[in-house]
Amino acid sequence: MEAKKRKVVLTGGGTVGHVMLNKLLIPCFINKGVEPVYIGSKKGIEKEIIGATSIKYYNISSGKLRRYISAENFKDVFKVMRGVGDARKVLKKEQVEFVFSKGGFVSVPVVLAAKSLGIPVYIHESDITPGLANRIAGKFATKIYVTFKKTLEYVPKGKSEYLGPVIRDELKRGYRDIGYELTGFTEEKPVMIVMGGSLGARSINTFVRENLDALTKEWQIIHLCGRGNYQEGLDNPNYRQFEFVKKELPHLLRISDIAVGRSGSNAIYEFLLNEKPMILIPLPLSQSRGDQVENAEYFKEKGYAEVIQDEELDLETFQTTLDRIEGNKDAIVECMKKFEGGFRPESLVNLLLDGEGQR
Numbered sequence: 001m002e003a004k005k006r007k008v009v010l011t012g013g014g015t016v017g018h019v020m021l022n023k024l025l026i027p028c029f030i031n032k033g034v035e036p037v038y039i040g041s042k043k044g045i046e047k048e049i050i051g052a053t054s055i056k057y058y059n060i061s062s063g064k065l066r067r068y069i070s071a072e073n074f075k076d077v078f079k080v081m082r083g084v085g086d087a088r089k090v091l092k093k094e095q096v097e098f099v100f101s102k103g104g105f106v107s108v109p110v111v112l113a114a115k116s117l118g119i120p121v122y123i124h125e126s127d128i129t130p131g132l133a134n135r136i137a138g139k140f141a142t143k144i145y146v147t148f149k150k151t152l153e154y155v156p157k158g159k160s161e162y163l164g165p166v167i168r169d170e171l172k173r174g175y176r177d178i179g180y181e182l183t184g185f186t187e188e189k190p191v192m193i194v195m196g197g198s199l200g201a202r203s204i205n206t207f208v209r210e211n212l213d214a215l216t217k218e219w220q221i222i223h224l225c226g227r228g229n230y231q232e233g234l235d236n237p238n239y240r241q242f243e244f245v246k247k248e249l250p251h252l253l254r255i256s257d258i259a260v261g262r263s264g265s266n267a268i269y270e271f272l273l274n275e276k277p278m279i280l281i282p283l284p285l286s287q288s289r290g291d292q293v294e295n296a297e298y299f300k301e302k303g304y305a306e307v308i309q310d311e312e313l314d315l316e317t318f319q320t321t322l323d324r325i326e327g328n329k330d331a332i333v334e335c336m337k338k339f340e341g342g343f344r345p346e347s348l349v350n351l352l353l354d355g356e357g358q359r
């Protein structure tokens with residue numbers, strides 16, 4: 001009789017930050033002879049990212065989890081309940097060993113369904129304080145893996161483990177010559193990479209473009225501005241815009257001397273592991289639950305970054321901050337070298353499958 005194929009479910013969605021890790025794990029599971037199956041929402045970014053891979057993708061109904069009272073909450077309770085039913089059907093059909101959840105609204109019904117069927121649930125939290133979805137899911141999880149050590153203060157003790165950032169290896173393997181070829185830049189002038197998170201960042205984009213002449217006097221600027229945010233007519237040999245880069249990113253990081261960005265967890269650890277001193281302009285509390293403000297402050301405390309609040313972003317503040325980073329560059333890089341390193345996606349898969357995973 002043919003042996004039954006080992007299968008696992010991956011879930012998570014809403015932003016690139018909640019899907020990228022799952023995408024990294026897919027080839028690692030396949031290499032171990034295990035089939036990963038995805039459960040995501042009907043329209044989220046996860047559908048686009050995972051749809052580009054070869055694995056099975058199941059849509060489920062999912063509601064938004066709001067932190068405020070709204071009539072929509074009522075409808076969403078039903079959507080989540082329907083999602084639990086949808087997810088139970090998938091889990092029964094696919095007979096999976098466990099669910100690995102990266103958070104985001106869509107993951108909640110999947111975790112509840114797994115719990116109701118006695119299927120183990122592993123969750124991963126990449127921000128300092130867990131998001132609402134992971135706070136709910138955490139109650140039902142078998143194990144919670146975290147990116148920041150500090151997060152251990154906010155998750156149930158006894159079933160939580162610090163991993164550090166799980167980073168794709170190739171991000172540390174860029175080539176300078178490819179970086180210069182992609183940008184048309186030269187070695188004569190330093191390079192600043194501006195990365196506004198997976199969706200771009202409107203206020204940072206506006207700031208860079210309004211101050212382009214002043215900024216490019218001393219710097220060559222790579223601007224990852226986010227999909228749909230390319231601006232025509234900015235002809236400046238020291239400025240190169242990309243909406244969203246994929247394979248190019250390691251090479252662009254390699255030639256960069258400093259990184260400027262929001263403070264999504266993946267992005268800042270990618271800068272750290274590439275030893276790029278950073279200016280972080282976190283997504284403000286008015287537009288988020290404040291997770292990025294916390295991430296940024298933590299990186300500042302550690303000596304990796306300087307922070308500018310979004311509402312304080314102007315040329316003068318930016319120049320002063322830049323000067324401070326420049327004056328302190330060697331010390332910042334020394335601090336970064338002491339960071340104990342990331343966790344490889346292959347190791348996380350070994351940990352999930354066999355309970356062992358070496359750094």
Ligand SMILES: CC(=O)N[C@H]1[C@@H](OP(=O)(O)OP(=O)(O)OC[C@H]2O[C@@H](n3ccc(=O)[nH]c3=O)[C@H](O)[C@@H]2O)O[C@H](CO)[C@@H](O)[C@@H]1O
Binds near residue numbers: 015018127264268283
């Ligand atoms: C608005 C929002 O909710 N943001 C959250 C989201 O951020 P977001 O989705 O922006 O995620 P991150 O900043 O953590 O990661 C962005 C990822 O996109 C990649 N990238 C970016 C630009 C590009 O051109 N090419 C490219 O590949 C980066 O290398 C990085 O791996 O998830 C993070 C991790 O849970 C959270 O910390 C953020 O608060």
